[in-house]
Amino acid sequence: MSLENNIKDIISKKLEDGTVEKLIEEQLEKGMNKALESLFGSYGDVTKVIEEKVKSVMIPYLENHDYSRYIVKLDSVLTEVIEKTTADNRKLLSNFKQLMTIDTSIKVIKVSELFGKWCKYVEENVETDGLEVDYDDGPSYESVSVTYEFEETEKKDWSKYEKGRIVFECEHDNEMNFCIDLYRWDDIHKTNQWDFDAKTECSLSSLRHIDEFTLYIMSLKQANVKIEIDETDDSEGITPEKEPEASFS
Numbered sequence: 559m560s561l562e563n564n565i566k567d568i569i570s571k572k573l574e575d576g577t578v579e580k581l582i583e584e585q586l587e588k589g590m591n592k593a594l595e596s597l598f599g600s601y602g603d604v605t606k607v608i609e610e611k612v613k614s615v616m617i618p619y620l621e622n623h624d625y626s627r628y629i630v631k632l633d634s635v636l637t638e639v640i641e642k643t644t645a646d647n648r649k650l651l652s653n654f655k656q657l658m659t660i661d662t663s664i665k666v667i668k669v670s671e672l673f674g675k676w677c678k679y680v681e682e683n684v685e686t687d688g689l690e691v692d693y694d695d696g697p698s699y700e701s702v703s704v705t706y707e708f709e710e711t712e713k714k715d716w717s718k719y720e721k722g723r724i725v726f727e728c729e730h731d732n733e734m735n736f737c738i739d740l741y742r743w744d745d746i747h748k749t750n751q752w753d754f755d756a757k758t759e760c761s762l763s764s765l766r767h768i769d770e771f772t773l774y775i776m777s778l779k780q781a782n783v784k785i786e787i788d789e790t791d792d793s794e795g796i797t798p799e800k801e802p803e804a805s806f807s
Contacts, residue, residue, distance in 0.1 A: 593713060662781055665749060668788040669724055673706045676726045679771040680704055680801045685731040690804045699802055701795035702730040703719045708790040718745050722752065724785070728796075736771060740785065 596602050680702070689699040710722040721741050730732035740752040747753070756779035768776075 581703055596779055598605065624647055655762055664778075664781065664783050666784045666786050667778060668786045669706070669708060670789050672724070672738075673726065673794075675774060676706070676771055678705060679769070680731075681796050682797070683769070684728060684734055684798050686798050686800050686802070688768065689730065689798070697802045699798045699800065701797045702728060703793065704728045704734075704796050705764045705793040706791060707712065708787050718743050720744055722787075738785070747784070750787045752787065754779065754785055 578790040599605060633665050684702055686699050689702070692698050692700055704727065706724060706726045708722060708724055710720070719741070720743075723740055724738040726734075727734040741755070742752045754775075756775045762797070
């Protein structure tokens with residue numbers, strides 16, 4: 559028998575006993591699996607369709623969801639953790655808590671109100687070295703002069719974009735000085751309302767060392783609060799909170 563006839567006989571037998579059908583079935587199954595893996599893989603067409611459908615449902619829901627009740631829970635959890643941590647980590651967690659628990663109902667804050675908060679910060683943290691001591695009503699340091707001023711950058715006639723800044727200055731202690739850069743589009747923003755730039759990213763290690771006023775400004779930025787220029791300048795005399803030791807000669 560020739561080789562050709564042997565091959566024909568073998569094929570005939572395999573067709574009769576179902577071997578060829580089994581092999582075709584196995585390969586067809588493998589092909590289907592590969593096709594489905596491709597369709598449902600990270601870049602597959604089916605995966606893309608499912609992803610778009612999920613996005614269309616989830617994103618609007620998440621954007622409109624009220625997270626206020628979770629903020630309350632976060633506050634209680636952080637308070638408990640703060641009480642059980644070291645002083646170093648307590649500062650970090652306290653700052654994180656302040657950054658995350660800003661009142662979301664605040665949409666606009668007046669610069670005069672910001673000045674009041676900064677004055678309070680200066681009162682609690684200003685350097686007292688070199689200040690005279692007043693003994694009239696018990697020992698206290700003399701007041702320090704603080705000011706703020708709104709400065710608007712000259713606008714181009716052809717541009718709708720405007721820039722400005724708020725400068726807080728302490729005459730006695732330059733470390734207290736603070737500047738907020740402002741910007742707005744005059745065809746979008748309301749009169750005297752500005753967006754502002756602030757540091758919005760920081761590591762955990764730097765969060766531990768950020769001062770209270772910077773953290774407050776960051777939290778306002780986080781909440782998309784606008785600043786309203788209700789007054790362009792003001793000044794105050796701030797008495798440091800720190801009390802000097804009584805000294806009688």
